[in-house]
Amino acid sequence: MPIFRLSPPFLAGTNRVTLHMLQVLVALVPEVIAMTYYFGPGVLINVTLAVIVALITEAVMLKLRDRPLKPFLSDGSAAVTAVLLALAVPPLSPWWMTVIGVTFAIIFAKHLYGGLGYNPFNPAMIGYVLLLISFPLEMTTWLPVQSLAEQPMGWLSSLQLIFTGQFNGLDIDAYSGATPLDAMKTQIVLDRHPEFISSQELFGMAGGRGWEWINIWFALGGIWLLYRKVISWHVPVAMILALLIISSITTLIDPTVSGSPLFHLVSGGTMLGAFFIATDPVSGSTTLKGRIVFGAGVGILTYVIRIWGGYPDGVAFAVILMNMLVPLIDYYTQPRVYGGATR
Structure with a gap:
């Protein structure tokens, strides 16, 4: 036997x-x-x-x-x-x-x-x-x-x-x-000011009516995942900060080009993407620095597609484009081996 x-x-x-x-x-x-x-x-x-x-x-x-x-x-x-x-x-x-x-x-x-x-x-x-x-x-x-x-x-x-x-x-x-994102994008093309657009019935205090609360709930769910250590903070924080920074800079340069930075944070699939999509451990970056680069790239591309792309929201495309760059990101963000020489 x-x-x-x-x-x-x-x-x-x-x-x-x-x-x-x-x-x-x-x-x-x-x-x-x-x-x-x-x-x-x-x-x-x-x-x-x-x-x-x-x-x-x-x-x-x-x-x-x-x-x-x-x-x-x-x-x-x-x-x-x-x-x-x-x-x-x-x-x-x-x-x-x-x-x-x-x-x-x-x-x-x-x-x-x-x-x-x-x-x-x-x-x-x-x-x-x-x-x-x-x-x-x-x-x-x-x-x-x-x-x-x-x-x-x-x-x-x-x-x-x-x-x-x-x-x-x-x-x-x-x-x-x-959707509020689509309405904002379409009416800006018609030379309407974002402040005027935001005063319409479709919009709430900061984003689309209802959408802002949905994004808050997604963020709360994501925070619970962080507390449970199911995901790490690197990707969601990097994505949210990158989206906030690029939208703030654009708004300061030309306030008529898009909605406010807060509007972009609580509209569309921002928080769903930040906490539940971009944090996928399989298709995302495996290094800590790489996760920050990955998340920041998703945030920047999301904004670029929303403002200058052909679709009202860009989270899905941004995630897939950054998925393509993961091998490159991981290659250049590997931690230094202890005792090894720096590059």
Whole structure:
């Protein structure tokens, strides 16, 4: 009878992928509740649909790759990708868009590179960018917050709009409109001053009405992840500071070119990107200095795309572009080996 010998280490640590992903999902719960409060139950419908599709796609790919189902399906990585993507798409986006985005993210951005731990790009952002490039109109029209809507969305109306495209004889265009970032960008092109634009009903105290509170909740969730040491401070702090600095400099030079620095911090996907997207440990930089460079690059590119690019928000594109630079960043930010000569 053969003798099997175990090899060290024999002590099991607490740093588990499942625990990591579970804490990220827990941190996202308040944000899901806040978005549901402001944009209606379509958010929950999208999240549920995305998670189901992600788990089914993950199981199919694991089967095709002859990998065990239980350990990989239960690690939570597919669910995190699904939830992040679902929170990034409009609440009433057609069901087939969510299916396409999640399926593409799991297959092409994750398993095609070897699965979890090998993907060079953030899967959720790859799925999001695919949808944004393919369906720009559907991806840039969001519901107004419930307090602004003439007919707030309920469960029945949300389900009908998501799965049939119509409710009460009207399609989704009758219920949705431009986001605050898109409205700011479009009206600035029409030579309207940002202060005048910010006084409109779509905008709140600092950013888009509702969006500013959603970003605050994302930031609070991110701070909880920092407290739990699930993520480090380097990427979110660098991204937020870089976005704040470049927007402040631009505003000082020409205050008519964009909204205020605070507007950019609490609008769009800023805090979602800073704490939940750019902090991805697989597709991001591995060195401490590299994380600061990575985060700063995401912040700068986000602002550049918002102001001079063709899309109202630039977080997804910024993250993917910086993902491409990670090998270069890591190469030039390696810590000096103790006792070794400096370069």
